[in-house]
Amino acid sequence: MAQQSDSGVNAPASTAISAETLAHIGKAHVQIPGGFTVHAKLKQLLEKREQMSREGGIDWGFGEIAAFGSLIMEGVPVRLAGQDSRRGTFVQRHAVFHDRANGNEWLPLGHLSDNQAKLWIYDSLLSEYAAMGFEYGYSVERPDALVLWEAQFGDFVNGAQTIIDEFISSAEQKWGQRSSLVLMLPHGYEGQGPDHSSARIERFLQMCAEENMIVANPTTSASHFHLLRRQAYSRPRKPLIIFTPKQLLRLKAAASSVEDFTTGTFRPVIGEHEQLQASAVERVLLVSGRLYYDLLSTRQKTDDQTTAIVRVEQLYPLPAAEIAAELAKYPNAEVVWAQDEPANQGPWPFMGLNLPEALDRRVRLVSRPASASTAAGSMKRHAAEQDALLKQAFARK
Structure with missing residues (x-):
């Protein structure tokens, strides 16, 4: 039934959001629940995000959060699972906060509007095959949702190669089965050695034919933002492979202005x-x-x-x-x-x-x-x- 309802063609002309929406998402990060104890360093991060949302210099972590927040405000459910994904392997995401006194959780994007869609963010077990396979199936059955799986380092995706070969790369051609699963694979040559540098771009491109998937390697937080929003609304659905950065997460040159989020769309x-x-x-x-x-x-x-x-x-x-x-x-x-x-x-x-x-x-x-x-x-x-x-x-x- 999910596949039957997943029809039509749509390529959004714009994936921008309003300055008011961006500022609202930023403000949610300083509306800390009463009695909730935030670590002092993380409180600075929360305040910085609110400032970014108004003044610019938006880094990768908040650019991604803005994509998730704006989508759920528009009624699109977002589900992210992966290895240390709530915090982010490189301490860049911080989508979920924990009270340092009692362990209670707080999700800043959990109360953006009264009628927002659901946001799920899970730290998955270290079985790439099992976790990616589940998220692929979830994406197949939920054409209305943006579903993502993230590797701790890009080459960890090796453990799920069977899922990629059998399903992600060719399920539509073999069985007419569509998925819009997003794989986020940290990739970058910064001297970390053979096991923490490459997400094997060449393997994915070798499997590309008949427009079976989208493969991207964005260089700014705004490019990543627009890419995620385009993926949520594009039809027919295709898997999206994003080679996400490590160094660029905090590189000032890779940060984006408010205008980069409130105008335009993803530029290939x-x-x-x-x-x-x-x-x-x-x-x-x-x-x-x-x-x-x-x-x-x-x-x-x-x-x-x-x-x-x-x-x-x-x-x-x-x-x-x-x-x-x-x-x-x-x-x-x-x-x-x-x-x-x-x-x-x-x-x-x-x-x-x-x-x-x-x-x-x-x-x-x-x-x-x-x-x-x-x-x-x-x-x-x-x-x-x-x-x-x-x-x-x-x-x-």
Whole structure:
């Protein structure tokens, strides 16, 4: 019955919310119940969220909370389960608070309006196969809800590969079974070693065909916000794989203004933000995820005016038209795909196969060399690799 009622086509033109709604969600964080004892450090966080909701500088944690809060105010149930998801593995979410004196719980989003939809946030057991399988089934049977599963680190998703292969990637094609399950997989090369860096972007992209799922790697809190809201309202329903950040959770450059939440929608491609002289641009770097900020910092330090940087926020379905539109601004530039991951991993195996054909032009790669391991095992080696990668991205032969 759930599948029969899950019909129609909808692509929301806007996923913005009003400034009043954003401020209301922020204010809920300082309306602490009487007699509830909040840890002093967390009280500062609550006050900061209220301030962000009015003044901007909205970080990743509150941007996500704003997506959840606005959806339940609009009548869309939200269910998130995962490994340490109430607090967040990186202490960024804090969706549920505990009285430090008696252990009582307080959910700031629990009383936004009288007729709001339900919000469930659970810390799941450390069985990825069981937990993801349950959330997949829940999503199938609740087409009205935004259902999410989160890994503690992205590579923990390995434990649920059977669910991904059998259901998430192909259930619609095999059985006509639709799901809009969201997988949030922390991913980022910051020197944490082989077991805490990669969520295996290449594996998901290898399974992509026939528009069977959406794969995204957003770079700002507002981009993440709009992506989640778009997912809640888009029809027909498709699974969404988000490679969520670690470093960007608190990076000021990745924070967003109030206006970024009250206007627009998710942009699969974000063009160059500087007013470069188009005819002087010799190279366009296409990049997805946190490497963007390293490239931006390097360009600023070297005062490079001949390299444009374009962010690909959605990896699949491949936004070829949007990428082509950005490249058309720079008629004299070569095109380079830059990534943190080794050459045989990350987006490149998919991009290298599909992007040159879609653009009808050559695309060159800048990355770490191909590797059997996902990442280096020492911070020193990681730093040396990163330095070499950044130099290569801007070097001129």
